[in-house]
Amino acid sequence: MTKWNKQHTMPHNRSTRQRDPRGVQAWLIGTGVASFATAVHLIHDARVPGSHIHILDVDNKFDTDQDSYGDAETGYNLQAEFLPFFLEPCTADLISCIPSSSKIYASLLDEIVHYENKTALRRCGSAGLTVCDGRGMRTVRHPGAYLRMQDRKDMLQVMLENEVVLDSKRVDECFGKSFFESDLWHLFSVKYALQPWHSAVEFHRHLCKYIEAAQKGDIHGPAHAQYTPTQSILQPIQRYLSDKGVDFRSGVTVSNLQMFPEHDPEYVSSIECVERGNRVVIPVRPTDIVITTLGSPTSGSIFGCNEEPPPPISSKAEKIMNGHWSLWFKLAKQSPEKFGLPAAFCTHMPESKMESFTVTMRGAQPMQIYSWLRQTFNGGSFLSISQSPWSLCICLPSQPVLPKQPGDVFVLWGYALAPARQGDFIKKPMCSCSGEEILSELLSHIGFPSDLMLSSAVTIPRLMPLATSALLRQTAGDRPEVIPPRTKNIAVVGQFCKLRDETASGMEHSVRSARMAVYSLMGVQGHFPKVRRNVLVEKFGKHA
Numbered sequence: 370m371t372k373w374n375k376q377h378t379m380p381h382n383r384s385t386r387q388r389d390p391r392g393v394q395a396w397l398i399g400t401g402v403a404s405f406a407t408a409v410h411l412i413h414d415a416r417v418p419g420s421h422i423h424i425l426d427v428d429n430k431f432d433t434d435q436d437s438y439g440d441a442e443t444g445y446n447l448q449a450e451f452l453p454f455f456l457e458p459c460t461a462d463l464i465s466c467i468p469s470s471s472k473i474y475a476s477l478l479d480e481i482v483h484y485e486n487k488t489a490l491r492r493c494g495s496a497g498l499t500v501c502d503g504r505g506m507r508t509v510r511h512p513g514a515y516l517r518m519q520d521r522k523d524m525l526q527v528m529l530e531n532e533v534v535l536d537s538k539r540v541d542e543c544f545g546k547s548f549f550e551s552d553l554w555h556l557f558s559v560k561y562a563l564q565p566w567h568s569a570v571e572f573h574r575h576l577c578k579y580i581e582a583a584q585k586g587d588i589h590g591p592a593h594a595q596y597t598p599t600q601s602i603l604q605p606i607q608r609y610l611s612d613k614g615v616d617f618r619s620g621v622t623v624s625n626l627q628m629f630p631e632h633d634p635e636y637v638s639s640i641e642c643v644e645r646g647n648r649v650v651i652p653v654r655p656t657d658i659v660i661t662t663l664g665s666p667t668s669g670s671i672f673g674c675n676e677e678p679p680p681p682i683s684s685k686a687e688k689i690m691n692g693h694w695s696l697w698f699k700l701a702k703q704s705p706e707k708f709g710l711p712a713a714f715c716t717h718m719p720e721s722k723m724e725s726f727t728v729t730m731r732g733a734q735p736m737q738i739y740s741w742l743r744q745t746f747n748g749g750s751f752l753s754i755s756q757s758p759w760s761l762c763i764c765l766p767s768q769p770v771l772p773k774q775p776g777d778v779f780v781l782w783g784y785a786l787a788p789a790r791q792g793d794f795i796k797k798p799m800c801s802c803s804g805e806e807i808l809s810e811l812l813s814h815i816g817f818p819s820d821l822m823l824s825s826a827v828t829i830p831r832l833m834p835l836a837t838s839a840l841l842r843q844t845a846g847d848r849p850e851v852i853p854p855r856t857k858n859i860a861v862v863g864q865f866c867k868l869r870d871e872t873a874s875g876m877e878h879s880v881r882s883a884r885m886a887v888y889s890l891m892g893v894q895g896h897f898p899k900v901r902r903n904v905l906v907e908k909f910g911k912h913a
Contacts, residue, residue, distance in 0.1 A: 393417060446727055448599075463884075562840070564720070624643060637657075710847045760787040804829055869900070
């Protein structure tokens with residue numbers, strides 16, 4: 370069950386100046402959760418009229434309709450929708466501002482909490498994670514119970530360590546080999562897509578925030594909302610913003626932000642963009658604000674089909690990096706000190722690459738298959754195939770996954786963190802496999818009769834070269850501050866900006882950064898929920 374405590378808050382003291390909400394024009398670059406959250410806080414907390422808020426789309430993603438996910442006939446195609454989604458304090462505050470589409474609930478928060486409480490009762494007593502390894506299929510209920518003493522010491526040291534000491538280190542530089550064979554590591558790897566080569570600072574933050582739930586085996590899947598986060602959260606927010614008169618501009622590519630003075634940029638003076646083939650320069654006054662989303666983990670995603678693998682990842686950077694990346698590079702060129710180092714996150718594709726797949730089953734057999742999988746999972750939500758060279762994991766979400774999903778259709782979603790390795794049964798890398806071959810490899814690992822399922826399933830693979838880029842090893846200065854130093858009317862938001870203590874893998878990071886940007890630029894006085902941290906870390910941790 371979701372629990373958060375609004376009493377655990379901290380004052381926000383980063384306000385620069387109080388702007389007149391009716392005199393400001395707010396320019397938001399990007400259409401993900403960070404920009405949508407920014408717009409909500411501008412309206413709800415800063416009292417900016419919706420018509421004064423302009424959201425510039427760089428990837429033509431305003432259409433969040435179900436059609437963008439495929440259909441039951443040709444196969445659904447979900448992104449990394451389930452990694453991860455938690456109803457944490459800033460996210461809860463955000464969706465409490467959004468009216469529910471149902472007359473039964475006052476807000477979207479009430480609607481989601483009701484659904485979560487209902488499904489929590491159904492999940493009671495079930496295991497959140499099942500592991501398939503050399504010992505067979507087994508449930509994981511207390512993953513930390515069998516950690517070796519040295520692994521326990523290493524974990525405690527990482528949790529209590531100052532982040533300055535962990536800076537630029539990888540996780541595998543802090544632990545021995547045995548730790549990465551433990552159930553506790555499998556749990557963190559499955560839920561947060563963490564790998565041994567990822568940032569030790571990021572793993573430190575995940576441990577500090579989630580270790581208590583992890584020790585109880587609490588790793589249930591996306592049960593906080595009835596459908597995917599896009600359907601359950603982003604679509605209602607977009608409808609709310611449209612109703613408030615927010616100016617959505619699709620088909621816009623922001624090419625650059627002109628800032629002055631050149632030697633030490635403080636103000637954005639104009640936004641250079643291309644709109645429907647025409648070059649446009651949008652003037653920005655010192656009293657206006659510009660808030661841009663940096664980077665994108667889904668940038669460069671390519672997908673295949675049931676019969677064909679995804680095409681090879683392009684060797685040309687411009688084919689992989691969308692407008693969020695190219696704009697970040699241009700800002701960093703103006704001032705690396707203020708805008709960080711995007712190359713630290715987007716130039717290590719062998720370490721950030723991930724492949725997901727969506728399995729759509731239809732006909733008389735899917736119910737039997739779904740029931741068998743539920744029993745095999747022992748009521749859990751995730752199956753980690755730790756013995757797989759691809760590091761396969763599948764998620765068994767509650768059905769339906771999408772609002773218009775037919776009643777005789779069932780959808781599974783899975784991913785692999787090492788798609789470049791050769792499979793055990795399909796003797797080639799996962800990224801070179803068709804959807805059917807991926808499903809065949811998966812079924813061979815779990816011992817399910819493949820002919821029965823392959824004949825009634827369509828599997829769509831999606832290759833994401835930058836999926837875990839926010840978790841890569843990094844050093845101080847790679848991530849820019851939400852309000853870059855010595856700037857007056859610009860903020861950066863999303864998974865790649867710098868936030869104290871917050872993990873970069875989930876929705877909360879983007880929502881928290883959006884709220885901080887609005888409060889700082891608009892001079893809103895208020896309190897922020899503190900990032901949840903282990904009591905032991907709060908008391909004995911070596912804080913910076």
